[in-house]
Amino acid sequence: MAPVLEVKDIHKSFGGIVAVDGVSFSVDEGEIVGIIGPNGSGKSTLFNCVLGQLQPTSGEIRVDGKVTTGMRPCDLNALGVSRTFQLLQVFPELTVKDNLIAAGQEHRGSMLSRLFGPPDAGLGAAADRMIEFFRLSHVAGERAGRLSYGQQKLLDAAMAFMGGPRLVLLDEPAGGVNLTMLADLRERLRAINREMRATFVVIEHNMDFVMSLCTRVLVLAEGRIIAEGDPASIRNNPKVVEAYLGP
Amino acid sequence: MERARLVPLAIAAAVVLALALGPQFLRPSSLYLVSLWAVTAIAAMGLNLTLGYAGQISMAQGAFVGIGAYATAILMQQGVPFPAAFVAAGAICFGVGWLLGYPALRVQHHYLAFVTLAFTTLVYLLLRNEQWLTNGVYGISGIQRPVLFGVSFAKSADYYYFCLGMLAIFLGAMWWMIRSPWGRAFMVLRENPVRAMSLGVDTRRYTLLAFAIGSSIGGFAGGLFAPLVQFLEPGSFSLGYSLSLLLMVIVGGSGYLLGPLVGAMVAVLLPEFLRFTQGYYLLLYAAAVMILMTFCPQGLIGMAERIAAALRRRRTTATTGTH
Numbered sequence: 141m142a143p144v145l146e147v148k149d150i151h152k153s154f155g156g157i158v159a160v161d162g163v164s165f166s167v168d169e170g171e172i173v174g175i176i177g178p179n180g181s182g183k184s185t186l187f188n189c190v191l192g193q194l195q196p197t198s199g200e201i202r203v204d205g206k207v208t209t210g211m212r213p214c215d216l217n218a219l220g221v222s223r224t225f226q227l228l229q230v231f232p233e234l235t236v237k238d239n240l241i242a243a244g245q246e247h248r249g250s251m252l253s254r255l256f257g258p259p260d261a262g263l264g265a266a267a268d269r270m271i272e273f274f275r276l277s278h279v280a281g282e283r284a285g286r287l288s289y290g291q292q293k294l295l296d297a298a299m300a301f302m303g304g305p306r307l308v309l310l311d312e313p314a315g316g317v318n319l320t321m322l323a324d325l326r327e328r329l330r331a332i333n334r335e336m337r338a339t340f341v342v343i344e345h346n347m348d349f350v351m352s353l354c355t356r357v358l359v360l361a362e363g364r365i366i367a368e369g370d371p372a373s374i375r376n377n378p379k380v381v382e383a384y385l386g387p
Numbered sequence: 388m389e390r391a392r393l394v395p396l397a398i399a400a401a402v403v404l405a406l407a408l409g410p411q412f413l414r415p416s417s418l419y420l421v422s423l424w425a426v427t428a429i430a431a432m433g434l435n436l437t438l439g440y441a442g443q444i445s446m447a448q449g450a451f452v453g454i455g456a457y458a459t460a461i462l463m464q465q466g467v468p469f470p471a472a473f474v475a476a477g478a479i480c481f482g483v484g485w486l487l488g489y490p491a492l493r494v495q496h497h498y499l500a501f502v503t504l505a506f507t508t509l510v511y512l513l514l515r516n517e518q519w520l521t522n523g524v525y526g527i528s529g530i531q532r533p534v535l536f537g538v539s540f541a542k543s544a545d546y547y548y549f550c551l552g553m554l555a556i557f558l559g560a561m562w563w564m565i566r567s568p569w570g571r572a573f574m575v576l577r578e579n580p581v582r583a584m585s586l587g588v589d590t591r592r593y594t595l596l597a598f599a600i601g602s603s604i605g606g607f608a609g610g611l612f613a614p615l616v617q618f619l620e621p622g623s624f625s626l627g628y629s630l631s632l633l634l635m636v637i638v639g640g641s642g643y644l645l646g647p648l649v650g651a652m653v654a655v656l657l658p659e660f661l662r663f664t665q666g667y668y669l670l671l672y673a674a675a676v677m678i679l680m681t682f683c684p685q686g687l688i689g690m691a692e693r694i695a696a697a698l699r700r701r702r703t704t705a706t707t708g709t710h
Contacts, residue, residue: 214587229579230582245571255568
């Protein structure tokens with residue numbers, strides 16, 4: 141079986157600046173892969189190339205064996221690729237529940253059935269379950285813009301799972317989340333990974349979070365992968381320590 | 388909770404009853420004005436979809452009303468029956484609106500406003516200069532009121548009911564669309580297009596649809612406008628009309644279903660009530676809009692919602708206070 145995600149020799153430069161310099165890796169079904177690296181190492185650029193937000197200068201990306209290089213984010217999403225955002229990206233004027241229905245509705249039926257069918261696109265129950273799963277029941281009817289930062293972060297994550305994705309790319313899910321909520325978020329993500337057979341790729345600065353969540357870690361520095369392995373081996377890799385702290 | 392739902396229902400019932408009995412006690416000139424309000428409200432409703440729900444600014448709605456009105460009038464003069472001409476007006480505007488949506492894929496906000504503004508000027512010039520088609524500045528006169536299934540709507544009172552019936556149909560259709568997943572897709576396009584795209588919302592398709600549907604509703608309004616006024620001239624569809632429709636949407640409450648109805652009421656009916664102020668009407672209107680926008684940018688419906696919420700809060704604190 142083909143890996144869920146294959147990245148082959150991706151290069152991306154902006155003018156003369158090379159942000160991603162020949163990165164290749166693949167992710168198998170059910171894995172939780174972390175990508176770490178110092179600021180400016182090319183993590184976000186790599187992510188945006190995989191997600192269709194940026195066009196790589198060269199290289200190829202495959203999802204479930206299908207070439208997706210250069211696809212629009214909405215077409216990628218139709219293939220089951222979903223994401224969360226580093227900075228909050230919810231729909232502030234819509235209620236929490238409508239945010240979740242909006243997050244899944246384009247996966248249901250056709251354009252016509254979405255105009256003439258039920259207003260919730262048949263996702264009402266699924267949205268309620270997701271609300272409960274992320275413990276947002278008490279704010280389900282609130283407009284998303286009125287939630288606390290942490291609650292919006294949970295909603296942002298929940299939205300990524302509404303379409304029943306194959307592959308979810310999480311961009312700094314732990315950023316700005318307090319310690320109690322962090323443990324909670326980790327448990328939620330693990331449960332979804334297990335129950336939905338969703339595959340995750342995570343960019344994260346919080347080392348403890350990455351090391352405790354991920355099954356495998358890639359380390360990026362200056363646009364290249366300098367180390368790869370399970371969390372324990374990465375922690376003790378001298379190259380990684382050097383990349384972060386300098387020689 | 389009960390009363391919160393009863394009050395708007397009672398208001399709606401009173402308005403519908405008053406409109407139904409209109410011809411019993413209104414002068415013909417007033418019937419004409421209410422009909423004009425209904426037609427204008429439909430046009431503003433279309434713009435409310437493009438601007439209020441989908442967040443794409445357009446200064447071209449007046450041009451689409453013009454295209455729809457001229458298309459209907461010209462086709463009817465060629466012997467095409469009203470229903471076919473009316474549908475054609477909506478269809479033409481759907482197509483042209485779809486094309487006008489393409490710039491919106493590249494530019495946003497005030498740049499998009501300028502693109503649509505240029506389009507309005509272009510349409511006005513075409514209506515004025517292409518005499519072979521539109522009869523130029525002399526305009527088109529003698530447009531007949533429709534006859535449907537043997538029933539004539541020639542009398543003011545009959546066409547009044549026809550316009551109000553159409554308003555009800557368009558309002559119902561809009562209500563349906565807004566609460567459907569399409570409506571949600573339009574709103575997420577307004578709220579956060581990047582996020583919407585990552586969730587599979589084809590933002591390109593929905594942007595074009597928002598323009599096309601909003602414009603076609605403008606075209607339908609034009610199709611009703613032509614038999615109402617029975618005389619068309621290019622000057623009615625210059626930039627001023629588009630700006631006025633934009634103002635109606637914003638004053639009424641953009642992104643609210645009933646906003647355009649209220650906005651059109653302010654723009655069409657209020658000047659009549661304020662006749663006694665003579666030349667000061669526009670001055671009063673302008674000042675009122677400035678005050679409204681400063682304190683309640685959500686428009687009149689937004690203001691009503693705010694007041695209702697405040698009253699509810701007060702009542703709940705009052706009831707808990709007695710315990």
